[in-house]
Amino acid sequence: MKTAVIYARYSSDSQSEQSIDGQLRVCNEYARSHDITIVNTYIDRAMTGTNDNRPDFQRMIKDSSRKEWDYVLLYKLDRFSRNKYEMAVHKKTLRDNGVRVISATEYIPDSPEAIILESMLEGYAEYYSAELSQKVKRGMKESRLKGNYTGGHLLYGYKVENHKVVVDEEKAKAVRYIFEQYAMGVYVKDIISALTAKGIFNKGKPFAETTIHNMLRNEKYTGVYRYKDDVFDNIFPQILPKELYEKVRHKSELNRYGRRSIETVYLLRNKLVCGYCGCPISAETGTEKVGKVIRYYKCLGRKHRNGCTKATLRKEFLEDFVVDNVVKLLSEKQTCDKMISALMQKQEDIITDNADLQRLTKEYKTTELQISNIMAAIENGGTSATVMNRMRELEQKKKELEKAITIQKSQTADRVTEKEMRAFYQEALELEAYLLINVLIKQITLYDDKMIITYNSPIKEGPDESRDFSFYQKTLNMPYKGKKIKIEVTFAV
């Protein structure tokens, strides 16, 4: 049975607010009917929506790292946060802790493309959150031209003084050390251990591997800051020589796909089947004579001596091999175009499905009609005080609705353009390989000389034409230990 915690929030800034008791009742009913056990309840009272000072919310996020429950159950998603960016950030933290967010009253789409879209939108928010409106964008550009720091997460190694980014010499030393070590071939994990041993931390904790990987890719350390098509060399002072950065970038590019998760996660867990005996292929850990830990994938049938002789494969090799091929396939123009158009359509659907906006628009139309009816009555000589009062009421209501509609629209108006979606798709292919594998691949049947990759259908409903992903079918050959492995790609219907 799955477990959940409830998060409820009552904000005093809305009159139609559901009470805490009401929220809890709905959530508990939802849990009962979905066979979910509630293990804890977090409540914030009378805080405004824009104020992030919500002690129980923070506590809930913190507690999620203990990985003791599966879901956070909410009355409505807006309990979580009214700020999309903030919501994405918190949702990502929870997801990293294996926790999903459920709304008891709203449908949250969970189809593969919605998951990809969500992660892309998250990425989008992370990268472009600072430019939600043209105005902000323009202001920031002006600011950049002056060499001013425009806010956001500040890169390790720098600090801000009088609106300018300056080198934090103590931290810059660590940055140089990290790059030099990596250039010499030291593993990120070992670099972190060395830093920790020296007492060098990031925000009081040992560096995370992802942080180091992000640092290794960050051109700002050479003094160059690219923003869209503009290049600014007056914002970040140089910490590293260009040659060292280039050397490291080249090195890290060679092992980038999904690396950050490969250290601890078995990328292909539950996806592999032995082509000879049909048993699952599972992850194993062994130790070489010198004591070095090696990880590999082994047929369970062979492990239990059913006579199968399927060769074991090194974890890193197989994962890189699969990821490389998935990324290659999904990067091809035809596949890419199809995915982008599916994602753009999905985005439109999400926006049109905005129930609040629909309700407000309907109410607005009704109000307009009522006003024009009264206008007609007045024209026909009916000008009593009651009629005039009613008229004023309606005008006021119309104004309020207009405002509410504008707010609703602004929340969904920052839609991702096709160009941006394309950029994010490419980026997701590089950085979210784990996510892609999990979502897109249904099964991989493994032989010694070939593998058959079966993809999930990215689109479950819709006309036949849009469900035609036959271009997924592809045969690829890649060498392994001098042999060529044939790859067949098929597609689950």
Ligand SMILES: [Zn+2]
């Ligand atoms: Zn087998």
